[in-house]
Amino acid sequence: MLAEAGSIETGRMTTDVPVETVLPAATGTGNAATYYVEALNSWDARRLPYLKNRMLNPFADEPPLLPSDLTLLVMGAAQKECDFYSRKKLPEPLIFVQYPGPKPWPFEPASDPYAMRPYINILRLVAQGALNAGKKLERGGKPADAERLYQVVTRLGCHLNDNPGSILDVQLGIELEQKGLHYLDVFYRLTRNPERQRAVWRYGDSLTRHTSAVQRKFTQLGNPEAAIYVLQHDSKSVWRVQAASALALALDVDSDGWLEGRAIRHALGSARSDPNPEVRQAVQLLASRAPTPSAVPAEKVLQDAGH
Numbered sequence: 001m002l003a004e005a006g007s008i009e010t011g012r013m014t015t016d017v018p019v020e021t022v023l024p025a026a027t028g029t030g031n032a033a034t035y036y037v038e039a040l041n042s043w044d045a046r047r048l049p050y051l052k053n054r055m056l057n058p059f060a061d062e063p064p065l066l067p068s069d070l071t072l073l074v075m076g077a078a079q080k081e082c083d084f085y086s087r088k089k090l091p092e093p094l095i096f097v098q099y100p101g102p103k104p105w106p107f108e109p110a111s112d113p114y115a116m117r118p119y120i121n122i123l124r125l126v127a128q129g130a131l132n133a134g135k136k137l138e139r140g141g142k143p144a145d146a147e148r149l150y151q152v153v154t155r156l157g158c159h160l161n162d163n164p165g166s167i168l169d170v171q172l173g174i175e176l177e178q179k180g181l182h183y184l185d186v187f188y189r190l191t192r193n194p195e196r197q198r199a200v201w202r203y204g205d206s207l208t209r210h211t212s213a214v215q216r217k218f219t220q221l222g223n224p225e226a227a228i229y230v231l232q233h234d235s236k237s238v239w240r241v242q243a244a245s246a247l248a249l250a251l252d253v254d255s256d257g258w259l260e261g262r263a264i265r266h267a268l269g270s271a272r273s274d275p276n277p278e279v280r281q282a283v284q285l286l287a288s289r290a291p292t293p294s295a296v297p298a299e300k301v302l303q304d305a306g307h
Contacts (some may be wrong), residue, residue, distance in 0.1 A: 001260070005226035009217055010234045017206035018159050021178075022184065022199050023151050028079035032159050036123075037077030037084070037094045037107070039069045041196050043129070044122050048099045057098055065129040070149065073130055077152040082159035085109050085171075096122075107236060110166035111281040113245045120168050126152045131183055138187065154180030164238045167218070174211050181207065221246040224260050228267040231279075241282040244271060248286040 026032075046063045065073075076082070084094055084107045093106035096119045105118055134149035157176030164170045181204050188197035220226040221243055227250075230243040247264045271283040 001223060002225035002229060005220050005223040006221070008220060008226055008229055009213060010230065010239075013210065013213060013217070014161070015203070015206040015210045017203050019154070019203060022181070022203045023155055024194075026078055026155065028075075028078045030079050030081075032076040032079035032082035033084040033094060033107075035072045035079070036082075036156065037055060037096060037119075037161075039065075039072035039076070040119060040122055041095075041097050042066070042069050043126050044097065045102075046100055051100065054129070062125055062129065065126065065133055069126070070130060070133060073126075073152050073156070074148065076159070077155040078297075083163040085165045086162060107165065109278045110241060111278060113167060113242055113282075113287050115261065117166055117168055120172055123156075124172060124175070127156060127179065131179065132185065138190075143187075143191060147184070150180055150183040150187060152180075154184065156180075157231075164236070166238055167242050170214060170238065174207070174214070177207055178204075207276055218242070224250050224264055225281050226280075228263060231267055231271060237276050237278040240271075240274075240276065240279045244268060244279065244286060 026305070042065065043065060045142060046066075050061050050063055066273060093108060096105045096106055096107065097103070098118045107119075110117065130149050130153050134146040137143075137149070138146035145232065154177055157173045157178075157180060159174065160169050160173030164173065165261055185200045185204070188194070188200060217230075217239070221230065227243040227246045231240050234240045234243070247268055251261060251264055267285055271279055272287075274280050274283070
C-alpha cells in the first residue's frame with residue numbers, strides 16, 4: 001500500500017525557481033508577521049461599520065486600506081523571515097482581534113484541522129485591497145508604487161508558506177502568490193517590459209509545479225500507509241497534524257481492513273507521546289472528539305440498500 005502511494009515528500013516544500021527572480025531581495029532582519037498582523041488589526045477594526053451596514057445594503061463593501069496599512073505591508077514584505085507562530089522570536093503569541101467583538105485570537109499552530117481560523121478571510125481581503133490600491137496608483141501615473149504593491153502581495157504569499165501553522169496557510173499562501181503574479185504579468189505587459197514578464201511566467205510555471213506537488217501530497221494522505229509515514233517523518237508539523245486527521249477519519253468511516261486499522265491505531269497511539277507538542281495536542285484532540293457523523297459501517301449501508 002505504501003508503494004502504491006509513490007514518492008512522498010517529507011522535506012520543506014517550495015518552488016524550484018527562487019521567488020527573487022521576480023521580487024526584490026528581502027533584507028530586513030525582523031519578523032514580517034508582526035507588521036502583517038498590525039495591518040490586519042488596523043483594517044479589521046475599521047471594517048465594523050461596513051459590517052453593520054450589510055443589513056441595509058445588499059452589496060458587500062469593504063473599507064479601503066489606509067496609507068499606514070500599506071506601509072506596514074511594505075515593511076513586512078521587506079523582511080527576510082516571517083513566522084506567525086515562533087516562540088523563539090516571539091515572547092508572547094501574536095494576537096489577531098476579531099470583529100464584531102473585539103475578540104482576541106492568538107496565533108497558534110492548528111491542532112484541529114477543522115477549526116476556523118478567523119484571520120484567513122481578513123488576510124485575503126487585505127491582500128486584495130493592496131492589489132486594488134496598486135491599480136489605483138497605476139492609473140494615477142505612479143507605476144513604480146503600483147508595482148511595489150503587487151510585489152508585496154506576492155511576497156506575503158511566500159511568507160505564509162515559510163512557516164505555516166495550518167494547511168489553510170499553505171492554501172492561502174499559494175492563492176496570494178498567484179494573484180500577485182497575475183497583477184505583475186498584466187503590469188509588465190502594459191508597461192512593455194517583456195524581460196520582467198518572462199521572469200513572471202518562469203516563476204509562475206514553478207509555482208504551478210509546486211501547487212501540483214502540494215495537491216498530490218494532500219491526496220496521498222488518503223492512503224493510510226502514506227499518512228502514517230507522513231505522521232512519523234515529515235519535517236513540518238502542519239503536515240503531520242493533517243496526516244493524523246486523515247488517519248482518524250479513516251478509523252471513523254471504517255474504510256480500511258483490520259490490519260490497516262491496527263496499524264493506524266498503533267501510529268496514533270505512538271504519536272500521543274511525540275516530541276512535537278503540536279502533534280501531541282492534535283492526536284489527543286482527535287481521540288477525544290466524537291466520530292464523524294458520516295461514519296456509517298458498510299454493513300449498515302448494505303442493509304439500508306436492501307441487500
